[in-house]
Amino acid sequence: MNKANPTGSVKVTVRLDQLFLSMSNPRHKAVDGEPEAIERLCRTENIDVLARDIALHGTNPAERLILFPVDETEELGDDTSYYVAEGNRRVCALKLLNDPDLAPANIRDSITASAAGWVSPAELDAVVIRDEADRNLWLMRIHDGEQGGRGRKSWDAEQKTRFFGGNRNVLAQSLLDYAERKGMLSSEDRKGRISHFSRLLSNALVKDALGIEGSSSSGDPMRNRPKDDFDRVLRALLDEAGTKSLGSQVRKTEINEYARNVLQKIEGVSGERIEAEPLVPVTVEKEDSPATPKGKPAKPKGAVNIKHDDEIASLLQSIGAAKLTSLYYSICTINAAHHTPLLAIGAWSFFECLSGSLGRKDLVPFKDFYQKSKLESLGVGTGKELNGPLKALERIADAGNITKHHKIAANFHAPQLINDMETLRPVILATLREIVKNG
Incomplete structure (x- = not known):
């Protein structure tokens, strides 16, 4: 109105x-x-x-x-x-x-x-x-x-400190909020931890061990560790912030030693680093989504990763295929929009190894190995319903080869690669079941 x-x-x-x-x-x-x-x-x-x-x-x-x-x-x-x-x-x-x-x-x-x-x-x-x-x-x-x-009057330094609690506490506040949401500590448990926690987080080695990117005054932290690894390190930091075993006035050299000898050696924490992403991902609940505005239709949002499939991962583990398991994990983890040429080669390698495990001869390309008759014998489908998988195999084979060997040409079309891998899910599952059946 x-x-x-x-x-x-x-x-x-x-x-x-x-x-x-x-x-x-x-x-x-x-x-x-x-x-x-x-x-x-x-x-x-x-x-x-x-x-x-x-x-x-x-x-x-x-x-x-x-x-x-x-x-x-x-x-x-x-x-x-x-x-x-x-x-x-x-x-x-x-x-x-x-x-x-x-x-x-x-x-x-x-x-x-x-x-x-x-x-x-x-x-x-x-x-x-x-x-x-x-x-x-x-x-x-x-x-x-x-x-x-007449205009806007800025806060002076003291007024900012009174309102914000000091910039050095902003990151600590965000991580304590995250920890409370995740059930790592209660609202009562977090009391009295922020000062020591902020001191630890101001140390570069501590932030690196945790996997936090950006300044200690950032209220929107970005992490470059996988979530499980990040949470394990954060729990250790929260314990130290509660017990203050290092002392409330701990010096930089002692914090450095703590980062190297404790945080970087936590059991179960891998050395993996990922593309930095927000600590709290942007999510939109379907029921809360506003109606599409009049006029130009909203552009649909596509996936940014090759979809991981638990059944495929389980079958790979069961056959003990370390290389295939590692390849599958990598191609489903790396951001496809950012690293399309790398993933084009990764997908090509995955199907090379997968088809080789089913008996493909070295000189036979995997797109020739997976002929219509082969897919039918694996139970993937019949007739026209195989056109999609066959075209997807051809695209992955050609894009991988070109990306590997040509000095300029490469696959940069992430949505197509993601869709091709989803289309080939039945082929991957059928191949792995056949490998399991053959022992």
């Missing part, structure tokens, strides 16, 4: 597809179109960082966008198009989360990772101010400092 007020502004709710970035935003020189505006903002305004924050926490509910109609003579309606006068960074980040292909190449992977599970909000709160002088007045109030009390 729109509501006018005496100053001439009108409060509205709008869809993202109604908004266009300003071509003459003070944040960049005048541009000729929205793609150029996106490129300029991404190059100078840390849009990838803002996009990740919005994906994790949403947009600030206390800040409305300031808009004006593209057609200044148009009556406001449900399909009115607007330029953004205030909030261009937010709108740019939202547009990229909604369609990562719009992002410049150097941040596209980051935007794609942030957009996993993202659902564009159905509506955004805004205010329409038609008069340019009125718009400029409020833009000045927001962006031109304190202005003798």
Whole structure:
């Protein structure tokens, strides 16, 4: 519902597809179109960082966008198009989360990772101010400092410390919140731990052993260890934060020794590192998902990894195929969108080894080994229903060979590779069952 007020502004709710970035935003020189505006903002305004924050926490509910109609003579309606006068960074980040292909190449992977599970909000709160002088007045109030009390007044260092508890505690607070959600400690148990915990987390060796990336003042931690390994190390740190066996005023040299001799030698913790990912993944509950906005349909979100199958993993373990087991784990763990050429070769190697374990001769390519008659004999299917698996085998064979041997050509199409591996799940299972049956 729109509501006018005496100053001439009108409060509205709008869809993202109604908004266009300003071509003459003070944040960049005048541009000729929205793609150029996106490129300029991404190059100078840390849009990838803002996009990740919005994906994790949403947009600030206390800040409305300031808009004006593209057609200044148009009556406001449900399909009115607007330029953004205030909030261009937010709108740019939202547009990229909604369609990562719009992002410049150097941040596209980051935007794609942030957009996993993202659902564009159905509506955004805004205010329409038609008069340019009125718009400029409020833009000045927001962006031109304190202005003798008329503008926004910044907190001084003491006020920030009073509110935030000191930047050094932000990471510790986030990890304690995570630990409490995971049942590692209760709200009562966490009392009195934050100071010692913060001291430990300020140490580079401790953060590396835990697998935390970024500064100790980061409130959105990223981990580069698998979740089980991360949780084991975190539990050890929480125990130390509770017992303070190192002493509450422990020195850096002693913390270094603790990191090397205790944290890096915890039983059951592997040396594996993964592509850094948020400590708390962005998830969207289906029942809470807003309706698809009118206008442009929402772009479907694809998978970023080859799907891991528990039955395949169990059969690989049962036949004692160490190489195949390791290959399967790797190709299902590595981010396909980021490492497509590597996974193209990995998938090729997996089928080479799999078919070889079933008796394929060395000089016979696996796509020739898995002829229609072979797939029928394995019980994969008959007739036309085998066209999909046969084409998938051909693509994996050709893409793997080209990626391995050509100095330029390579497979960079992650969605197709992920789909081909899913299509070939029945072939993999049938092959492994046959290997088990043959002993």
